[in-house]
Amino acid sequence: MAKTTRPKPLRVLGxxxxxxxxxxxxxxxxRQPYLxxxxxxxxxxxxxxxxxxxxxxxxVSHFVREHRPFDYVVREDFTSGRNKRATQTIFSSWAAADRALYSYGYQAADLKPALAPTSVKRLVAGNGKAEKAEVAAAVRRLLRLGEDYAFKTGYDDSDACAVALAYLIREGLIDTEGVAA
Known part of the structure; x- marks a missing residue:
């Protein structure tokens, strides 16, 4: 009798x-995403x-160490902030995250096309101008989490989930049909 093997799970860091x-x-x-x-x-x-x-x-270093390995590392794109200071702080955090990733042999994918914030919101919540609470609700739905699943204040953790989910949706790696809206 031939041995059947299950496909290896795919893990994405957002x-x-x-x-x-x-x-x-x-x-x-x-083809189902799990948090x-x-x-x-x-x-x-x-x-x-x-x-x-x-x-x-x-x-970032602690999280990567605890939850590796990853097949893909993706981040939301950023081109410019409201002002020079905002741009500076975002790119400095990118550099900090890059140092942590590199120490474990990872780097954020240079996605083509990039995952712009409006693309993430459109892919996950169906609206490129969705508010953070709407994105969080869509993330809960796509990950089959209960409505009572609490993201942290500010929704930065939910936004990171949305980045990973947007990548998976865009690349056709997960099924979204039949996920209750």
Whole structure:
């Protein structure tokens, strides 16, 4: 009798990077996404940027160590902020996360096309201008979490889930048909 093997689960790390980043590990089994873990950390504006970036790097490093291995690492694209300072803080958090990822042999995929915030919202919530609570509700639905599943204040963890889910949807790696709306 021939031995049947199940396909290896696919694991995606999703990043929503800022100086208060969100991170999520989502596993796909039989074209269904499952939440492995998600979290976020808030840094203090009272701290200098060096401390805030060290916090981001440490946070990402700890999460990656706890939830690896990953097949894909994806992050929401960013081109420019409201002002020079906003742009600076986002790119500094990218660099902090990149240091953490690299220490474990990972790097964020250079997605073509990039996953713009409006694309993430459109793919996950059906509306490119969806509010954070709407995105969180769509994430709960796609991951089959209860309506009472609580994301952290600010929804950075939910946003990281949305980034990973948007990638999986766009690449046709999960089924969304029949998931209750």
């Amino acid at each position: 990043l929503d990077l800022s100086l208060s980043p969100g991170i999520a590990a989502i596993e796909v089994r039989n 492995v873990a998600c979290s976020s950390v808030a840094t203090s504006t009272d701290d200098p940027d060096a401390v805030r970036n060290y916090t981001v790097e440490s946070f």
